[in-house]
Amino acid sequence: MTTSTRPQPGPAREYHFPSFERRLLSNGLTLLVAPAHSLPVVTVLAIVDAGAVAEPSGQEGVAHLAALALNEGTPKYDGEALTEYLERLGTSVGGSAGWDSASLAMTVLRDNLENAFVHFAEVLVAPTFPAAAIERLKGERIAELMQIESEPRELADEKFDEYIYDARSRFRLPLGGSRQSVSNLARAEVAAFHASRYQPSATTLIVVGDVNVAEVERMVSGELDGWNGSIVLSSKANDKPVRTSRAVRIVRKEDAPQSEVRIGHVGVPRTHPDYFSITVMNAVLGGLFSSRINLNLREAHGYTYGASSSFDWRREAGPFVIGTAVASDVTVPAIQETLKEIDRMRAEPISESELSLATSYLEGVFPIRYETTAAIAAALATLVIYDLPSDWYDSYRARMGAVTVKDVLAAARAYVHPDSLQIVIVGDAGAVREPLEALAFGPVDVVNP
Amino acid sequence: MRIPIETFRLGNGLSVTLSEDHTAPIVAVNLWYHVGSANERPGRTGFAHLFEHMLFQGSEHVEANEHFELVQRAGGTLNGSTWLDRTNYFETVPSNQLAIALWLEADRMGALLPAMTQQKLDTQRDVVSNERRWSVDNQPYGTWWEKLPALTYPDPHPFHHSLIGSFEDLNAASLDDIAHFFATYYTPDNAVLTIAGDFDPREARELVQSYFAAIPRGNGKPALPDMSLPATFGGTLREVVKDDVSLPRLYLAFRSPAFGSSEYYAASVAGAILGMRKGSRLQRALVREREVATDAAAFTFDLPKGADILVVDVTARPGITPARLEAEVTREIDRMRLDGVTQSEVDRAISLIGTDFVVSMQQASERADQLSRFATYFGDPSFINDQMNRYRSVAVEDVDRFAATRLGEDNRAFLMYVPRDDGENAESRDTVGTDAALVTA
Numbered sequence: 001m002t003t004s005t006r007p008q009p010g011p012a013r014e015y016h017f018p019s020f021e022r023r024l025l026s027n028g029l030t031l032l033v034a035p036a037h038s039l040p041v042v043t044v045l046a047i048v049d050a051g052a053v054a055e056p057s058g059q060e061g062v063a064h065l066a067a068l069a070l071n072e073g074t075p076k077y078d079g080e081a082l083t084e085y086l087e088r089l090g091t092s093v094g095g096s097a098g099w100d101s102a103s104l105a106m107t108v109l110r111d112n113l114e115n116a117f118v119h120f121a122e123v124l125v126a127p128t129f130p131a132a133a134i135e136r137l138k139g140e141r142i143a144e145l146m147q148i149e150s151e152p153r154e155l156a157d158e159k160f161d162e163y164i165y166d167a168r169s170r171f172r173l174p175l176g177g178s179r180q181s182v183s184n185l186a187r188a189e190v191a192a193f194h195a196s197r198y199q200p201s202a203t204t205l206i207v208v209g210d211v212n213v214a215e216v217e218r219m220v221s222g223e224l225d226g227w228n229g230s231i232v233l234s235s236k237a238n239d240k241p242v243r244t245s246r247a248v249r250i251v252r253k254e255d256a257p258q259s260e261v262r263i264g265h266v267g268v269p270r271t272h273p274d275y276f277s278i279t280v281m282n283a284v285l286g287g288l289f290s291s292r293i294n295l296n297l298r299e300a301h302g303y304t305y306g307a308s309s310s311f312d313w314r315r316e317a318g319p320f321v322i323g324t325a326v327a328s329d330v331t332v333p334a335i336q337e338t339l340k341e342i343d344r345m346r347a348e349p350i351s352e353s354e355l356s357l358a359t360s361y362l363e364g365v366f367p368i369r370y371e372t373t374a375a376i377a378a379a380l381a382t383l384v385i386y387d388l389p390s391d392w393y394d395s396y397r398a399r400m401g402a403v404t405v406k407d408v409l410a411a412a413r414a415y416v417h418p419d420s421l422q423i424v425i426v427g428d429a430g431a432v433r434e435p436l437e438a439l440a441f442g443p444v445d446v447v448n449p
Numbered sequence: 450m451r452i453p454i455e456t457f458r459l460g461n462g463l464s465v466t467l468s469e470d471h472t473a474p475i476v477a478v479n480l481w482y483h484v485g486s487a488n489e490r491p492g493r494t495g496f497a498h499l500f501e502h503m504l505f506q507g508s509e510h511v512e513a514n515e516h517f518e519l520v521q522r523a524g525g526t527l528n529g530s531t532w533l534d535r536t537n538y539f540e541t542v543p544s545n546q547l548a549i550a551l552w553l554e555a556d557r558m559g560a561l562l563p564a565m566t567q568q569k570l571d572t573q574r575d576v577v578s579n580e581r582r583w584s585v586d587n588q589p590y591g592t593w594w595e596k597l598p599a600l601t602y603p604d605p606h607p608f609h610h611s612l613i614g615s616f617e618d619l620n621a622a623s624l625d626d627i628a629h630f631f632a633t634y635y636t637p638d639n640a641v642l643t644i645a646g647d648f649d650p651r652e653a654r655e656l657v658q659s660y661f662a663a664i665p666r667g668n669g670k671p672a673l674p675d676m677s678l679p680a681t682f683g684g685t686l687r688e689v690v691k692d693d694v695s696l697p698r699l700y701l702a703f704r705s706p707a708f709g710s711s712e713y714y715a716a717s718v719a720g721a722i723l724g725m726r727k728g729s730r731l732q733r734a735l736v737r738e739r740e741v742a743t744d745a746a747a748f749t750f751d752l753p754k755g756a757d758i759l760v761v762d763v764t765a766r767p768g769i770t771p772a773r774l775e776a777e778v779t780r781e782i783d784r785m786r787l788d789g790v791t792q793s794e795v796d797r798a799i800s801l802i803g804t805d806f807v808v809s810m811q812q813a814s815e816r817a818d819q820l821s822r823f824a825t826y827f828g829d830p831s832f833i834n835d836q837m838n839r840y841r842s843v844a845v846e847d848v849d850r851f852a853a854t855r856l857g858e859d860n861r862a863f864l865m866y867v868p869r870d871d872g873e874n875a876e877s878r879d880t881v882g883t884d885a886a887l888v889t890a
Binding site: 002003004006007008009010011012013014015038039040041079080083084087088089090091092107108109136139140142143144146147149150151152153253256257258260288289290295298299300301302303304305325326327356357360361363364365366367368370371372373374 | 450470472473474475509510513514517518521522523524525526541542543544545546548549552555556559560571572573574575576577579580582583584586587588589647659660663693694695696726727728733736737740743744764766767793796797800801803804807808810811812813
């Protein structure tokens, strides 16, 4: 036998998302434990309702800074000693903030879990936020913002968000804050943000890996029983668009060999009831390698190394955006092809073959996504952040598989809006401005980074 | 932790590694071809990588772009990558889809050429040109990928020239080149295949046999020129690049022992002491204490032939000049070279490397790729199970010896990026007693 005959798949083997147990501690802390014993590894992930949308106005970036500074010192150890101790255990404890939550994470070998967790708990509950560390981290954030100004991809992402959201929306500014807002942050504001938002009732601790539930409960109670606090109210972001008519912005980068292009508008919230049909619709439009936009721009025209679309899922509506990078001279043709694909998506149903490609992919990769303790922990965090039901992952594949051609067409018509598309281009303004104006898509302005 | 390993070889020379793990119903298929940019002939830089793109353009029984579609339809993930000395192709699929993954790999290994057309080549040339613009030309510091090997491997060493290639060479590639490259390098005796994850070994053997056994052995490939190099550069090499960057960044490279050699592990530990995580010397001294850098890292290229390089990569904080950055980094390098390291630093490094290793082995794709790596480079995938022992046997004296012999002024290559409008702050000096080319952009 050779390769002349295509093989058929055998019967699919069963897969279940790892089972997990939920415990509520007396201080209001929620604990989720998912035992997974294939390797001696454990991931510990704390999810706190302390994301950027919870920031007081004028303190944009404080959520990110607070999360980042958590490991800069505890009452017992300064940042350097803490780092040294944890790294000798083969691990590190790192904080970060998203729009809707902050997180603290570590992945550690089983044998070092208990010793490392003592410090993990202190870092979460009792960070000292030394003034010198806060100033250093502010400086690093400002350096990062300077770097982004010369990095076309991230710059395009940032400028797109800034261009599409309402002037009062937190989503307009970068998650980590702007140069101005970060410069103005004071240590006291960081400490106050932590004191008000990092509360046991607003925290879920997720432990995944080579552990059992009883030992984790004992370990966590031992370190965090004394952590008491008050109730925290969730914040709601303003997710309004700044305009509903088409518009184009060029962000100047002289002599750029490529245009970084972003096309889209404000999308929909993560908890939207049409989540599954929107996900399948996006897969066909630009989510997969074999999506319409990628096959058109890359494989048919050779305009780009890659083109894709995505819904940025947040509690409130994040951006829906199509992104690609194309040579300056084909910027307008590439935009025209993209607009054609958007129109086609809304004008007629996709084929059954396109539908089955998307759904069989999304169903099939499901177990591949959750091979690691860190990935399983992140999946559980999604349940927490968006308040999804516990059986979400058990029903995920069946719900994805139930999406129909009709659902996809309805999703395209309801959630992709050709008349309010916004375009942002980071590139050579001299080369792309005139053809863009000739396209008569919408008003064009040109700005500096 | 031990990775289970079973190996066999087909009559046509294809080496096969099986590694069972039934944790999840998924299986990874991974093929390494022992060919990379090092095997390109002059005037055809970038060809190995362009060729990698062509392998997704269909084969005798697979339409253009169907390769991606079939794997995704099966619920799998896939890609390929090209490196200086090898090219790999890989997919992870639900375990009941193992046959389709093997079939696709066998069809393109056995019957690629019937599907090749000028139009496909032209399109992929455009795609790769755009990949070059995206990842190299329009990306701050993006040219370091080609400038550092050019600086540290003297022309005409096979690692000297650009991996992604020049526009000129890409445009010169023809269908004849494709046919020739395929016949020479994409043969079963120049490849290793690994299957890792949830499969039945008897069934896997049968599938491999039925799809791959009829593919004829190759006619041998041209030997690479002598790859060996002296232990050091023989001087300090320098290149200063003015680029569209906001902050200066230094890539400082040292010629270092080949991947897999006993000295390699000492070099790797030295790199971890210098730049792995926040407790490393460069992060502690330059980022935390002296606040002259925003970030620092160290890594090796992991090349098993001739010589490897250890690279330290440090970005300045705003207001820090390239000269100051270089002086601060050099001070730390000298400190390690002259005073050596401590047991505690070695322990920290090995502990972190050990955790990372176990964590990475959770993924079938990563197990398969590492098994293919050791099978390709050393003919023995079971080396994967020796890696942590080899790291644990590294002693302070080994690291000190590496530092003393390899971190001196006779073995440093400074590739410094400076903001274009700030060039007057950069010191541009001439090469001192070197065997490597110096290019100043």
